[in-house]
Amino acid sequence: MESIDVDATDLRLLDQLQRDASLSNQALAERVHISPPTCLRRIKRLMEAGFIERQVAILNTEKLAPTLGYGLTAIVEITLDRQGADLLEAFEARVAADQAVQQCYRVSPGPDFCLVVFARDMPDYLALAQRLFTSDANVRNVKAFFSLKRSKFEPGIPLQA
Incomplete structure (x- = not known):
């Protein structure tokens, strides 16, 4: 895993994902005010660096x-x-x-x-x-x-x- 610097945009992405990981890339990008390609690239980078361990559904x-x-x-x-x-x-x-x-x-x-x-x-x-x-x-x-x-x-x- 590579070591990366996490900025304010990364933190906003992580915050949104931990609230609702089912958001589409388009919806996530809109919420964080970045373009969809940038959003996808950043999420991939955060996953590869281990900041996102996994995505799960929380059952009721x-x-x-x-x-x-x-x-x-x-x-x-x-x-x-x-x-x-x-x-x-x-x-x-x-x-x-x-x-x-x-x-x-x-x-x-x-x-x-x-x-x-x-x-x-x-x-x-x-x-x-x-x-x-x-x-x-x-x-x-x-x-x-x-x-x-x-x-x-x-x-x-x-x-x-």
Whole structure:
């Protein structure tokens, strides 16, 4: 990946994309006040430089609930018994590879990791806990908090142009 300088126009593009990545190139160019070819070239450059990791759709859990069930979202604190770099990296890689783990943060002070996990129901969460935590002899403590209501979910980064 090349190293690039990000200017105010790039920041406006990134801000618009994180709000709505489904915008056409034409609409995005109009919102940022640049030409469509310039817009396309800049977006390609930002992607190649790694500023845009990927583009995804954020699904509405309330609308999907009749089809999939509401499921359980849990914020889980994990404390390891030993915190050697190799042990931290091994745990992190193992949980990050699991589809039920939506987010994984290495944190300090306090627990070693905070995870956001999703399970279909409590038996599914128990299977997840067994698979990721109980079976790992280095996991000393697990503390789970179950979400009753999601009041806000905004994955965007505040950008100042």
